[in-house]
Amino acid sequence: MSLLERLGRGHLSDREFARLWTTAGGHPHLEACATCRARFEEFDRWVLGIGDELRVDADAAFPIERMAAQQAQITRRLEAMEHPARVLAFPKAARAVISGHSHVRRWVTVAAAAGLIAGVGLGQVLDIHRTVERTARVSAPVSQLAVTTAARANAAVTSAVLTSEDDFLSDADAFSRPRVSSALLPLEDMTPHARDLVDRSR
């Protein structure tokens, strides 16, 4: 029966059936119309059928064996509640040798740090001292050279003697000659010097 036909004849809709079913009420049309009464009976069977199907579905998911296992599990859990699980202490971690004496460790740390600082400081002081000495040693010949050069220049001017470049080179060579260690002396002797050339030309 189509919806239009149903409406035209004033038959009850599924919505009305659901309302009647829920409230367990009556309807005057239901008493009068055999078609609607039959449809309502079919609707009633359908609703009850759904409940039955759902019950069967749930019961199939929980067979008797499963129910027995569930009950046993519940009993076990209830028993366990009365004997709460004993908490086992976690095994103690192995301790470092001096971990028990924190003040000792602290002293060792402080002494090591102090030693380190003292070492670094002393190193710096010694280094500065050495640098000063070296500077002093290098600057002494340079000042001597300056004094000598000035004296000679004065003398040259006063005596009006020609100052040759050879003399200057010779002096410079003599003063700028590096201090050579004893091991290098033979090589030093073998090396020709400007002063030798000057002497030879004279």
Next chain:
Amino acid sequence: MSGTSAALTAAREADAIAARTVKTLQAEGKHADARERFAELVGRHQRRASRIAYHYLRETADADEAVQDAFVKAYSHLFTFREELPFDVWFTRILINGCLDRIKARTRRERWLVPMGRVAGAPTDGTSADRDLTERLASAGASPEAALLSRERRQQIAAALARLPERQRAVFVLSHVEGCTSREVSALTGLNESTVRVHLFRAIRKLRTLLASDRAAVPHAELKGKRRVTS
């Protein structure tokens, strides 16, 4: 009907006595006896509890755990049980709250994880349903074809039920699967009695629509399948 209600009253009286006894034994420190007495209550309500949990959670293992939790909680909080309220109502409320908590937790979990087996239109518990199918077919007295049709029908109903809003589903399950009255459903869910009836009405209407559309969709799907085969 009067026979049923008389049986229900007798069962409730027995529950009340058992609960009272367990409470007394717990207070006296006779825990073994209390457990033994409580096992009677478990046996009486276990099946019903499993059905309710199953319809809420749609997963056997989850429902199993929810039932266990509810019984354990009921035992440990039995001192809060007021005897003017039926035990089954008090216990079912614990169970439903537990199921709702599990649903919330599952929803949170599923926000991050998508189960492998979940596909559109498939039942939620497809794996266990498939596993159970062979057992059911083997054990059922009906022919395999009838069993398969019946199983499909149940799956359709379960899928339609799963599509109902939470409250409508709860009201429908409690009143139609467990046969609770509107007043009992009201006590169990905390809803007003008239609200319970409204939810029930809407649930029936929606189920009717959903299942009618499923019936209409089946021939269409079959036709599509045939076309695919022939082409």
